[in-house]
Amino acid sequence: MPEFAEVADGLQMPLAEAMRTQRAVRRLRVDPVDDETVLELLRLAVKAPTGSNAQGWEFMVVRSPDVKHQLARLNRQAWSLYRRFARSRARGDLGQARILAAVQWQADHFEDAPVIIVACLQGRGFPSNMGRTSHYGSIFPAVQNLLLAARALGLGAALTTLPLWSRTLARRTLGLPSNVTPCAVIPLGWPVGGGYGPTSRRPVEEVTHLDRYGNRAFLGLDGRVEPS
Ligand SMILES: Cc1cc2nc3c(=O)[nH]c(=O)nc-3n(C[C@H](O)[C@H](O)[C@H](O)COP(=O)(O)O)c2cc1C
Known part of the structure; x- marks a missing residue:
């Protein structure tokens, strides 16, 4: 599988092309993704803005089979509840049915992704609306930077939140202190099929x-x- 040096040129992709073709790539191969590739994605992620330039982000790079398995369990638990609702809403819609098939594939293979990033924020979240907006608004720009950079490299990625249905269990799984909030879980790997489009x-x-x-x-x- 390619190492970072072999795919780095992908980052020269025109921005608009990356934006137009970035999408959730859920079917991933098990082949390794090297640390340099992951770190370059994170270097670009942290170029994003944050409220008051607080930069309260923390990123978990998960490679341990045991931790990946626990995240996969959390994802499957949430998906098994949400699936019925999603399927009934998608009835008769071929596009939606294709997405749900990919979500199911991801649920079945979640722990097989070579690396999973969990984007977190320092703080517990805020009770007020403004605080909440600014709090979560301070991580998703970084997540989108990461997704665009992954797209440019041809590395599959998808933003998920289902594994975070229980913050307590997610914190326990990752060993996060109670003042660090997990906000997004992003399995990364080389795509099974064509990937982006x-x-x-x-x-x-x-x-x-x-x-x-x-x-x-x-x-x-x-x-x-x-x-x-
Ligand atoms: C806040 C947020 C949470 C999401 N959570 C999940 C998730 O838990 N599982 C999943 O498969 N996709 C998740 N997605 C991805 C969306 O389903 C996906 O972006 C959308 O269906 C559009 O698909 P596309 O990007 O492939 O065009 C999430 C996206 C956002 C913005």
Whole structure:
């Protein structure tokens, strides 16, 4: 499997191309991912902004089969509850059904990912809305940087939160102190199939409002909502 030096050029990928083709890659090979690759992803992750530039992030790099197995168990527990709801919502939608098949594959092979990153934040989270927004808003930009860098290297990655359904169990699994909050779990590995590609998203004109909510002026005259 490639070492970092062999794939490093991938980081020259144009930013817009990386953004357009970054998606959840859940089917991963068991082949190793070297430390230098992981550290380069994290070096790019920590270029992200944080509230007050606090940089209260901490990253767990999980390689231990035992710890991976425990994270896999937590993921399966949450997935086994959520699956029924997700399947009934996806009924008749082929795209959704494909995603759920990939989520199932990931649940069945979670511990086989060569490395799993857990992005954490110092602090327990805040009771107030503003505090909460700023708190969690201080880790997901870094997570997205990491996902984009993984995409550029051709390394499969997917953002998951199901394994964190119990913070207490997640903290226990990782040996985290009570003032460090796990926020995202990202299995990493070389993709089984093609991996990355175009994503489908709602048209931006449909979700963009001018000045006041409901004024979807960018939909234009053909849109469903007339500009006011
Ligand atoms: C906050 C957050 C939590 C997520 N949690 C999970 C998860 O637990 N398991 C999972 O398979 N995907 C998870 N995802 C990934 C989304 O399902 C995925 O990004 C979405 O389906 C779009 O798919 P795409 O990125 O492949 O286009 C999460 C994404 C976000 C932003």
